[in-house]
Amino acid sequence: MIRGLSKIFGDVPVVDRVDLAVTAGEIVMVIGPSGAGKSTLLRCVNRIEIPSEGSVLLDGIDMAGEYRGGRLIPDGPIATARKRRRIGMVFQRFNLFAHLSALDNVAIGPRRVLGMKLTEARALAAEQLARVRMSEHAPKRPAQLSGGQQQRVAIARAMAMRPMLMLFDEPTSALDPELVGEVLEVIRALAQEGMTMLVVTHEMQFAREVGTRVLFMDGGRMLEDATPAAFFRQPKHPRAREFLSRLHAPVAAA
Amino acid sequence: MPDFDWGVVWYAAPYLAQGAVVTLEISICALALGTLVGLVCGLLSVSDMAVPKAIVRGYVYFVRGTPALVQIFLVYFALPRIGFELSPFASGVVALAFNSGGFISEIVRAGLQSIDAGQTEASLSIGMTNRQSVLFILLPQSLRRITPPLTNEVITLVKSSSLLSVISITELTRSAQLIIAERFTPFELYAELAVFYLVVISVLAWFSEFVEKKLA
Numbered sequence: 001m002i003r004g005l006s007k008i009f010g011d012v013p014v015v016d017r018v019d020l021a022v023t024a025g026e027i028v029m030v031i032g033p034s035g036a037g038k039s040t041l042l043r044c045v046n047r048i049e050i051p052s053e054g055s056v057l058l059d060g061i062d063m064a065g066e067y068r069g070g071r072l073i074p075d076g077p078i079a080t081a082r083k084r085r086r087i088g089m090v091f092q093r094f095n096l097f098a099h100l101s102a103l104d105n106v107a108i109g110p111r112r113v114l115g116m117k118l119t120e121a122r123a124l125a126a127e128q129l130a131r132v133r134m135s136e137h138a139p140k141r142p143a144q145l146s147g148g149q150q151q152r153v154a155i156a157r158a159m160a161m162r163p164m165l166m167l168f169d170e171p172t173s174a175l176d177p178e179l180v181g182e183v184l185e186v187i188r189a190l191a192q193e194g195m196t197m198l199v200v201t202h203e204m205q206f207a208r209e210v211g212t213r214v215l216f217m218d219g220g221r222m223l224e225d226a227t228p229a230a231f232f233r234q235p236k237h238p239r240a241r242e243f244l245s246r247l248h249a250p251v252a253a254a
Numbered sequence: 255m256p257d258f259d260w261g262v263v264w265y266a267a268p269y270l271a272q273g274a275v276v277t278l279e280i281s282i283c284a285l286a287l288g289t290l291v292g293l294v295c296g297l298l299s300v301s302d303m304a305v306p307k308a309i310v311r312g313y314v315y316f317v318r319g320t321p322a323l324v325q326i327f328l329v330y331f332a333l334p335r336i337g338f339e340l341s342p343f344a345s346g347v348v349a350l351a352f353n354s355g356g357f358i359s360e361i362v363r364a365g366l367q368s369i370d371a372g373q374t375e376a377s378l379s380i381g382m383t384n385r386q387s388v389l390f391i392l393l394p395q396s397l398r399r400i401t402p403p404l405t406n407e408v409i410t411l412v413k414s415s416s417l418l419s420v421i422s423i424t425e426l427t428r429s430a431q432l433i434i435a436e437r438f439t440p441f442e443l444y445a446e447l448a449v450f451y452l453v454v455i456s457v458l459a460w461f462s463e464f465v466e467k468k469l470a
Contacts, residue, residue, distance in 0.1 A: 048375050077302065078383055085381030095372035099394045109380035112390055154376075161380050 007040050007052050014040045016220035017054070022198065022213075024164075027191045029211035029228070030200045033243055037220040038200040039092075042167045045198065046087040047080055058086060058165060085113060088158030092170040094150040096142035102129060102153045103138040106160045113161070128156035132186050148179030152186050159190070166190065168199040184210075204247060208232050216240040262439045263446050266430065270450050273429030278454065280343065280425060281412045284350035288411070289404075291351060292358025297393075299363045302384055310359060317356025322414045325353050330421045346418040346425075354411045361403045365396035398469045405462035409455050416451075426450055 007015040015037040022028055030038045043049035045056050047063055055072075056063040063083055065074040075083070096105050106125035110116045116124070129135050132152040142150050151171055158166060168187065172180040184206050191197065191210050201207055207214060207228060214231040216224040216239075223237040235241045295313065298306040317325070329349035333340060340348065369392045377387035419428035430447040434440050 046379060048378060081378070081381050081383045081386075084379060087379075089376075089379035091372060091376060091379075093372055095370075095376035097373060097376065097391055097395075099391075108390060109382075112386055113381040157376075157380065 007037070007044055007049060013052075013220050015044060015051075018217075018220075018222045020215070020222065020225075022165075022196065024196050025194045025212075026196055027210055027212045028198050028215060029207035029213065030198060030215045030217060031202070031204070031207055031243075032217035032223075036217040038217050039169050041217070042089075042169050042198060042200055045165075045167060046084050046089055048089070058083070081113075085161050086164050088161060088163035088166045090151070090154050090158055090166070090168045090171050092173050094142070094147070094154045094174070096145075096150050096154055096157070098142055101139050101141060102134060102145065102149075105142070105153055106157045109157060109161050124160055125156070128160045129153070131159070131189075132156045146179060147175045148182045151175065151183045155183075155186055155190070164196065166195055166197040168197060168201070170200050170202065172201070172203060204232070204244075216243070218243070259439050259442050262433070262437050262442050265437075266433045266443060266446060269429050269433060270426060270446060273424060273426035274450055274454055276424060276429075277412065277415050277426040280346050280350065280415050280418065280423070281408075283347045284354060284415070285408060285411060287347065287351035288354035288358055291355030293362055295355065295359035296362025296366065297388060299359060300366050300388060300392075314356045314359055317353055322349075322353050323417050323420070325349055326417055326421060342418075342421050342423050345421060346415070346423050350411055350414060350418070353414065354407055357407050357410075358404065361400055361407060362396070364403075365400040366392045368399055369395050398466065401462060401466040401469060405459060405466075408458055408462065412455055412458065413451070426454075 007013070018037075018041060020028075030041065032038055040049055044051040045063070047056075051064075061083065062072065063080075065072045065079075067073075096102075097108065100108060103122060103125050106128050107118075107121040110124050111118055111121035114121075126135065126138065129138055132155055134149060134152050134156065137145060137149060137153075142153070145153065155171075171187065172183050175183065180203065184203065187197075187199070188206075188210050199207075199211070209228075211228045214224075214226055214228050215222055216226075216231070216235065216237065218239045224231065224235060224240050226236070231240070232244070235244055295310045299310045299314075301307065326346070326349040329340075329352065330342070330345045333345065333348075366388065373391050373395065374387055377391045378384075382390070415425055416427035418425055419431060422428070424432070427447065430443045434443045437443075
């Protein structure tokens with residue numbers, strides 16, 4: 001649940017008073033031209049970016065602090081870190097920990113953040129790697145993996161924390177075209193398991209097939225909120241129409 | 255070469271070797287202490303604790319802005335006045351550690367800040383605190399980048415230890431000066447002294463290269 005969320009850099013509102021209520025199990029695809037504020041919106045949800053205004057509530061808990069006597073007492077860094085555990089995030093550039101093997105990239109969260117024993121954490125990590133079909137690459141360093149493989153490990157790393165919400169920030173934008181499929185497939189599988197997620201993507205086909213809801217953003221504003229079927233058939237907002245028509249393969253025709 | 259007195263070179267060699275041992279002892283002690291100080295200060299300077307950060311900034315400002323020679327005199331003459339009675343050797347170690355700690359702190363800070371911001375974001379996103387992120391993610395990755403500038407600092411430290419001759423520590427340089435005072439052969443002795451420093455520093459540089467490869 002996002003209420004009146006804004007992020008202002010200098011005097012430019014990159015995210016401008018966005019409201020959004022997501023229920024469990026929804027797969028929300030956020031699309032729009034670059035610079036629309038999609039990534040910033042996502043980064044405000046888990047407070048990697050601190051919102052200028054507005055609030056984010058996860059399961060009724062405010063990500064920014066505690067309400068006491070009707071007033072918001074801001075969280076310290078430790079409480080913020082604790083709240084972030086419940087939100088997984090996958091980045092455009094993977095951001096795997098360069099000095100750790102694929103297995104330890106996934107295990108370090110459970111180990112250091114959840115305080116599991118090393119053997120337990122590694123067992124959990126192995127399980128998560130298997131889900132993204134990366135078991136055979138477990139001992140490799142990120143530099144030895146392809147982009148698609150790295151991104152699958154990154155998804156496993158986020159999932160190992162058993163989040164209640166997953167954020168995907170253009171998970172396939174940095175990938176060679178032939179590697180996009182394997183990552184989308186993993187995300188699709190998570191969707192089928194009922195994971196709640198917010199996905200910023202430029203893969204329209206994917207958004208249409210996997211999303212249960214499509215948000216269109218431009219200039220920091222959320223301009224349209226529709227079902228994928230309705231959105232891709234006939235977007236209501238003129239900017240959305242313009243955006244779709246400028247794409248090379250207009251899925252609206254499909 | 256005319257008039258080069260090889261006799262005094264051989265005569266001085268064992269004394270210089272003794273001095274070299276003292277130089278190494280002091281350097282190693284100062285390096286260990288300085289690295290500890292530098293590491294802690296470097297970590298503090300990327301933390302979100304305002305007061306320790308400001309103290310570290312002041313410390314680095316002072317170390318960078320004053321000559322090592324002045325720092326050595328300050329430690330040697332000023333510390334006893336405020337109740338710290340130290341032997342010359344200990345004063346030397348403290349002075350050099352104080353000096354190198356400041357520079358190592360900057361090296362560590364630069365190393366940590368050179369790591370891609372995405373690494374920090376990823377570690378925060380799985381619920382790490384800032385401290386965990388620095389200790390488990392940034393620091394291990396910056397070690398390799400820190401090694402070459404750290405080697406420079408070690409070399410500087412060994413050279414700076416020659417300044418300790420002014421507080422009557424018979425390290426390498428003072429060993430040579432004592433013999434010069436006795437035999438009046440400055441050319442031979444300073445040439446020999448240079449060779450001794452070259453050897454000591456080459457060994458250190460070689461060792462550091464080895465460490466760097468290990469960390470690769």
